Amino acid sequence: MTTDTQRLQTELGDLKARLKRQGESLEFLQIISKTFVSLSLNDKSAICDTFNSMVSSFMDARKSATLLLSTDGDGYDVVSRQGVSDPKELSGSEANEVWRWVISERIARFVDGEDLRSRSPSLFEIFPDGFACVPIDIREQPVGLIVLADKVNGTEFSGEGLEFMSAAAGIVAVTLTNAESHAIQEGLIKSVEQQAKEAQRVAQEREQALEELDRKLEIIERQRFAIQELSTPVLQLWDNVLALPVIGVVDTRRSAEIMERLLAEITEKQVRFVILDITGVEVVDTRTADHFIKVIKAAELLGSTCILTGIRPAVAQTLIEIGVDLSSISTLRNMQEGLKECLRRMRDLNSNDVEEI
Amino acid sequence: MTEISDTFRIPIIKLHDKLIVSIQMALSDRLVMQLKDDITTRIERVNITGLIIDVSGIDVMDSYISRALRDMGLIARLMGVRTVISGLDPMIAMTLVEMGLDLKGVSAALNLETAIELLDRKPAKTRGKGAAA
Amino acid sequence: MSDTRQQILEILGGHMSAILARSVLSLSISWSKVDPNRLRPGDDNRLLAELEKGCRLYVRDDTLRQTCMEQMQTLLTINGHTLPPPEEPPRLTRVPVLGESDIVDARGIGRLVCNKLGFSGAMQIKVATAISELARNIVQYADKGEITITTLNGNRRGIEVVARDEGPGIADISLVMSDRYNSRTGMGIGLKGTRNLMDEFDLKSTPGKGTEIRVRKYMD
Numbered sequence A: 001m002t003t004d005t006q007r008l009q010t011e012l013g014d015l016k017a018r019l020k021r022q023g024e025s026l027e028f029l030q031i032i033s034k035t036f037v038s039l040s041l042n043d044k045s046a047i048c049d050t051f052n053s054m055v056s057s058f059m060d061a062r063k064s065a066t067l068l069l070s071t072d073g074d075g076y077d078v079v080s081r082q083g084v085s086d087p088k089e090l091s092g093s094e095a096n097e098v099w100r101w102v103i104s105e106r107i108a109r110f111v112d113g114e115d116l117r118s119r120s121p122s123l124f125e126i127f128p129d130g131f132a133c134v135p136i137d138i139r140e141q142p143v144g145l146i147v148l149a150d151k152v153n154g155t156e157f158s159g160e161g162l163e164f165m166s167a168a169a170g171i172v173a174v175t176l177t178n179a180e181s182h183a184i185q186e187g188l189i190k191s192v193e194q195q196a197k198e199a200q201r202v203a204q205e206r207e208q209a210l211e212e213l214d215r216k217l218e219i220i221e222r223q224r225f226a227i228q229e230l231s232t233p234v235l236q237l238w239d240n241v242l243a244l245p246v247i248g249v250v251d252t253r254r255s256a257e258i259m260e261r262l263l264a265e266i267t268e269k270q271v272r273f274v275i276l277d278i279t280g281v282e283v284v285d286t287r288t289a290d291h292f293i294k295v296i297k298a299a300e301l302l303g304s305t306c307i308l309t310g311i312r313p314a315v316a317q318t319l320i321e322i323g324v325d326l327s328s329i330s331t332l333r334n335m336q337e338g339l340k341e342c343l344r345r346m347r348d349l350n351s352n353d354v355e356e357i
Numbered sequence B: 001m002t003e004i005s006d007t008f009r010i011p012i013i014k015l016h017d018k019l020i021v022s023i024q025m026a027l028s029d030r031l032v033m034q035l036k037d038d039i040t041t042r043i044e045r046v047n048i049t050g051l052i053i054d055v056s057g058i059d060v061m062d063s064y065i066s067r068a069l070r071d072m073g074l075i076a077r078l079m080g081v082r083t084v085i086s087g088l089d090p091m092i093a094m095t096l097v098e099m100g101l102d103l104k105g106v107s108a109a110l111n112l113e114t115a116i117e118l119l120d121r122k123p124a125k126t127r128g129k130g131a132a133a
Numbered sequence C: 001m002s003d004t005r006q007q008i009l010e011i012l013g014g015h016m017s018a019i020l021a022r023s024v025l026s027l028s029i030s031w032s033k034v035d036p037n038r039l040r041p042g043d044d045n046r047l048l049a050e051l052e053k054g055c056r057l058y059v060r061d062d063t064l065r066q067t068c069m070e071q072m073q074t075l076l077t078i079n080g081h082t083l084p085p086p087e088e089p090p091r092l093t094r095v096p097v098l099g100e101s102d103i104v105d106a107r108g109i110g111r112l113v114c115n116k117l118g119f120s121g122a123m124q125i126k127v128a129t130a131i132s133e134l135a136r137n138i139v140q141y142a143d144k145g146e147i148t149i150t151t152l153n154g155n156r157r158g159i160e161v162v163a164r165d166e167g168p169g170i171a172d173i174s175l176v177m178s179d180r181y182n183s184r185t186g187m188g189i190g191l192k193g194t195r196n197l198m199d200e201f202d203l204k205s206t207p208g209k210g211t212e213i214r215v216r217k218y219m220d
Helices: A002-039 A044-058 A094-103 A113-119 A121-126 A159-230 A252-269 A288-300 A313-323 A335-351 B030-045 B062-078 B090-099 B112-122 C006-013 C016-032 C042-057 C062-081 C101-117 C121-142 C187-197
Strands: A062-070 A075-082 A107-113 A131-138 A142-153 A235-238 A243-246 A272-278 A305-309 A331-334 B012-015 B020-021 B048-054 B082-086 B105-110 C090-097 C144-153 C158-165 C201-204 C208-218
Touching: A002 A044, A002 A159, A044 A062, A044 A075, A044 A142, A044 A159, A044 B030, A044 C208, A062 A131, A075 A094, A075 A142, A094 A107, A094 A113, A094 A131, A094 A142, A113 A121, A131 B062, A131 C006, A235 A335, A235 B105, A243 A335, A252 A288, A252 B090, A272 A288, A272 A335, A288 A305, A288 B105, A305 A335, A305 C144, A331 A335, A331 C158, B012 B030, B020 B112, B030 B062, B048 B062, B048 B112, B048 C042, B062 B082, B062 C121, B090 C121, B090 C187, B105 B112, B105 C201, C006 C016, C006 C042, C006 C062, C042 C062, C042 C101, C062 C208, C090 C101, C090 C121, C101 C121, C101 C144, C101 C158, C121 C144, C121 C158, C121 C187, C121 C208, C144 C208, C187 C201, C187 C208
Parallel strands: A243 A272, A272 A305, A305 A331, B020 B048, B048 B082, B082 B105
Antiparallel strands: A062 A075, A062 A142, A107 A131, A131 A142, A235 A243, B012 B020, C090 C144, C144 C158, C158 C208, C201 C208
16 A cells, blocks of 8 residues: 555656646747747758757757758758767768668657667767657658757656657747748848849939930030130230131121120220131131121221131132122231231331221 | 200310310210211311211210211311221120121221321322222 | 139139130130129129039149139129129010100110120120110101010010000011111111111001011020
């Protein structure tokens, strides 16, 4: 009776301990899943690391490792480890054989030291007391495993421990799946973002190119204007002699500008003679000719004599053909002749003559 | 706008053998006619050989004023006096040319000084039009 | 008044050749449509902006260019502030033409309006001359009439002058405006001259009722 009572009491104590232990496991699993959710880990190795340290500490295992199927599918990579010095020993061909074997069972199990010694001496050296392991299944496919060994108090891995490991592996699997889909999602988002950025960059580049083009066009426009400005210099050739070499196309606007500028210069510098040199003018039409005549007449109204020089043969021909009357205007071969004439007239002026309009 | 009284006359100054008229105001038609009469009278009374009309202060020169100035020059010439117009504003000169107006028969000078110089020289003989412009 | 143009040229001349300086200045003036000697509020900045563009072409060194710009800014600010703010010209001005003395008034008012609008000196004289012709036309042929000066603020800034009278009218407009016609008083010359000076010229006349001449001159 006493023995029975004692036995029952022991059993009850065991049961209570187991119950307590299971409660703890459950609580721990909840903590794990919460941790994963709150950490929102998306990196496989980070997930496995966290999991590995949690499970090993809960199971009081000194040695632990989490392995995942390598990308080529040939073997297993060590993603996380504790208490195992060299990861290479865990991922050699011999070790891989063992992992494939334990995973094929598809359940959490314990491999004892003797069994291990016969299968892999190198693994036996790491785990002389054997190890407990559990496969990680994603969509019914084993993608890796968790290995725990060397319990702190020297005890063996119980059935409860293996159950706990199974549950934990389930959580890891779910987390990994989430991470994977999250990664895909993330990837998609990233690629969309990338595309958007790229599009924005292209748009920006275009805009910059356009701005640059605008700026260049403006510079060209300004330079054109500057060249035009510079191409009509009013030169003081001599005392009382201004020269205006006209180069290029003379349109209405430009001729008005030339006219205003020349007349202003005459008044400002008070010069008696102006040489209007049109060697640089290739084309003359009625209007251009008319403008030249106007400039000359206006200059004369101010009291300055204007001489037209450098009429090209083609221009002279055109002028006669279109019937422009330049008979009232002094015309000379070139600027030198023009200057000579001015000097001669100045001499005349100083001696006697009076010019009449 | 400067108010000019109805009896105002543009002063005509005699300097040696010249008459100098300096117009420093907007010319009304009355002033123009008055000036024409005054100049003619003065030329008749005093012995001069040249007339200088300085227009540096004129506001505009329309067809009437330019015609009047030309007339003054022509009248003076008939009476043996040469006329020089001086100090025309370049913008007014341009306007005249664009309107198709001219001051034929009157010489032009850049300023009063050159106008005097111009008149002090011997009168021009009949010269070839082409060379003299 | 001191010549701001000259002062700007001196500053620019310290950084580039004289001919380039002139080019940059005249370029900037023509671009900004600002007369440095008649600065209105805001003009200084517009002119400076253009000057800077010009300087960018010829003054490569950033520090030098900045110094140059600062000098010009100081100059323009000082010169700009000595002038009173611009008076907007009235949109419409009526000048009755009742006698010969009104001709001078009419062209004087026209010139003033052009000046306030910012017309160049040459343009002011052209408009004033045209008004003088139109007013004289009224005095000589219709005794009295009216000249209306309207500022144009649309796409093209400018001025419109309308001369109206209830005189005898012109029987043959094309004859009056032809090269052959030359009236005793020079009306043909005056009207043809006006047409040459203005950008737009429109003459309407009904014998016995009167004449209306409408002319326009634009700023650009």
